[in-house]
Amino acid sequence: MTSPGAQDRLSDQSDRRSDARPPAGAGLSRTPPPEARSPGVVPVPLIFLLSVCGYFALQVVFRVLSADNLGLDEAEQLVMGQSLQAGYGPQPPLYTWLFLALQPITGESVLTLALLKFGLLAVTLCATFRLCRQLFGDPLAAAVAALSLLYLPQVFWESQRALTHSVIALAAVALASTVFVDLVTRRRTRDYWLFGAALAACALSKHNALFLPLGLLLAALLLPAARPALLDRRTVWALGLSFLLFAPNLIWMALNGEAVLARSAKLGFDPSTGALDSLSAVGRALLSFALLPALLIGLIALAPDREGKPTWQVSLQVRRLLTLALGLAASFVLLIVLAASVDNMKDRWLTPFLFLAVPVALAWIAPRLTRRRLRMAAAVAVAIAVGSMAALWLRQFLPADWADPPNMEAPFDLLATELPEDGLLLSTSNWVAGNLRLHRPGLSAATPEYKAVLRLPPTGPVLLVWRARDGEAVPQALEALAEEALGRSLPADLPVTILEAPYPGGVPTLALHLVQVAVSP
Structure with missing residues (x-):
């Protein structure tokens, strides 16, 4: 009977002979x-x-x-x-x-x-x-x-x-x-x-x-x-x-x-x-x-x-x-x-x-x-x-004052309810844009790094979203992205909506600023 090791060597030699x-x-x-083991042993x-x-x-x-x-x-x-x-x-x-x-x-x-x-x-x-x-x-x-x-x-x-x-x-x-x-x-x-x-x-x-x-x-x-x-x-x-x-x-x-x-x-x-x-x-x-x-x-x-x-x-x-x-x-x-x-x-x-x-x-x-x-x-x-x-499992149960909460616990599921079901979402943050898309899959999203969706004209409202910590005015990079998407300058004095929700445990709070621009037919 040919042993497994011998079979393996014969297979290798056959492969090499076929390839000269x-x-x-x-x-x-x-x-x-070595493969030798007692019968029944896994x-x-x-x-x-x-x-x-x-x-x-x-x-x-x-x-x-x-x-x-x-x-x-x-x-x-x-x-x-x-x-x-x-x-x-x-x-x-x-x-x-x-x-x-x-x-x-x-x-x-x-x-x-x-x-x-x-x-x-x-x-x-x-x-x-x-x-x-x-x-x-x-x-x-x-x-x-x-x-x-x-x-x-x-x-x-x-x-x-x-x-x-x-x-x-x-x-x-x-x-x-x-x-x-x-x-x-x-x-x-x-x-x-x-x-x-x-x-x-x-x-x-x-x-x-x-x-x-x-x-x-x-x-x-x-x-x-x-x-x-x-x-x-x-x-x-x-x-x-x-x-x-x-x-x-x-x-x-x-x-x-x-x-x-x-x-x-x-x-x-x-x-x-x-x-x-x-x-x-x-x-x-x-x-x-x-x-x-x-x-x-x-x-x-x-x-x-x-x-x-x-x-x-x-x-x-x-x-x-x-x-x-x-x-x-x-x-x-x-x-x-x-x-x-x-x-x-x-x-x-x-x-x-x-x-x-x-x-x-x-x-x-x-x-x-x-x-x-x-x-x-x-x-x-x-x-x-x-x-x-x-x-990884237990850190979600830590008291709020023990450590900063993980990014995956940010309350985007609550904030996304304030957004329309479809449209074009623009943000300077991949983290913000991706999480909002997760809960509003009808939205397409673009950021300064990833702008492929801008090749197609928006089919719904254009939403500009940024972190509240970046100020109330539309960030310059986001404004440039919006102008590229719209093909025109942003209207002046657009109203800014504040979206706010607490992390699990009540603190801290995640606040976003939202500007919505209607697309002309």
């Missing part, structure tokens, strides 16, 4: 995950898959039950996702395309956004587990290494609480990295095509999602064992497929440079910024990103344990490839920061190209990862996961 390619020994070696991969999917399914339920309004990034999707476009603004379009794809099933709703976000986080963990199977011969060690992503605050808290594009960037890079390791270890034709598609997904998810895939490509060229996999005509096919998939958005960006760069100011580009200031900004972001996982991994590695050495092996070549790729990706970013004189860097911007540093760090301390320490590492990850779920 050299045998697997010409590329990176891999540590095949395999670790299935347990991991069910646990991850079950956890994020609960997160979807809790998100839908917690609040019927949207956070900043979620509300932005209600403004962007009004039609299918090759591009929308400063953010790449893939997240919005997926949001549009789900709308026929679940509509423009909190449920749709929750399914998309938590589904992508589940994809990230499952793809990372698949990658860690190439690092660790033991599936249990691979599962713990994948769960170690939860050591990152940007994953266990920020991604679940507020982020959107960073979440899809994380999933895209995890998939691209996993497929790339398969490509250099197995050299199957399908892996080249999958890598091309995953690379395009990275480019379409968030601009900083390209750094790690580029690091992987360069690392493979630098490593003799991996180089033959790239010096193959199928690499050109993969890159060609990636370019074709990315081309529509690339053309759109070339024609809409101002929209693409609308948020570049938040990076703090300043020619007067010195190299030390840029390095300081990177250092602060890196410290915030790496401090907690470094402490946790250090404590796990140093925990007292009298057990023997681990029974699994780490693939040294895969570990070397990933380590070099992480170093190269970080170097790319550092060079760009120094060249552009950036003086502002946020830790979450590092996540799509440094998140694999956590499982790779575990691979480096593998000689100390006994079964007991693995159980400790898994227990820490589970505690973090449960704690973040509880915190």
Whole structure:
């Protein structure tokens, strides 16, 4: 009888023979995950898959039950996702395309956004587990290494609480990295095509999602064992497929440079910024990103344990490839920061190209990862996961004077009742426009960043809405947007209506100013 491992090798060899390619020994070696287990025992991969999917399914339920309004990034999707476009603004379009794809099933709703976000986080963990199977011969060690992503605050808290594009960037890079390791270890034709598609997904998810895939490509060229996999005509096919998939958005960006760069100011580009200031900004972001996982991994590695050495092996070549790729990706970013004189860097911007540093760090301390320490590492990850779920759910019950209420608890559902059922909503805030559209889906909405709906003449009244804290007069940016929509100047002395409603608990109060302009027939 042929063993499963032998069948897998025969399948790989058959695939390579059909493509007239050299045998697997010409590329990176891999540590095949052992599959031997007692009859009736549920395999670790299935347990991991069910646990991850079950956890994020609960997160979807809790998100839908917690609040019927949207956070900043979620509300932005209600403004962007009004039609299918090759591009929308400063953010790449893939997240919005997926949001549009789900709308026929679940509509423009909190449920749709929750399914998309938590589904992508589940994809990230499952793809990372698949990658860690190439690092660790033991599936249990691979599962713990994948769960170690939860050591990152940007994953266990920020991604679940507020982020959107960073979440899809994380999933895209995890998939691209996993497929790339398969490509250099197995050299199957399908892996080249999958890598091309995953690379395009990275480019379409968030601009900083390209750094790690580029690091992987360069690392493979630098490593003799991996180089033959790239010096193959199928690499050109993969890159060609990636370019074709990315081309529509690339053309759109070339024609809409101002929209693409609308948020570049938040990076703090300043020619007067010195190299030390840029390095300081990177250092602060890196410290915030790496401090907690470094402490946790250090404590796990140093925990007292009298057990023997681990029974699994780490693939040294895969570990070397990933380590070099992480170093190269970080170097790319550092060079760009120094060249552009950036003086502002946020830790979450590092996540799509440094998140694999956590499982790779575990691979480096593998000689100390006994079964007991693995159980400790898994227990820490589970505690973090449960704690973040509880915190996200319970924060809505905090007394009003304990902390500022979450953005998703703002009473837009109450304020929207004062608006007409249809028309054109204009606002300087994506958060305001998206939340009001959520409760008045008959309204189309435009902001200075997202103006695609202005191509069509408004079919109802034009509503100008802005935060009361911005003053009673129509903000200049909103006035310019209204003139673009109307094709004429705003009438003088338009009456201003104040919309006001309290947050849950009675305080604080959200106040909006509203100006309504009738459209001439």
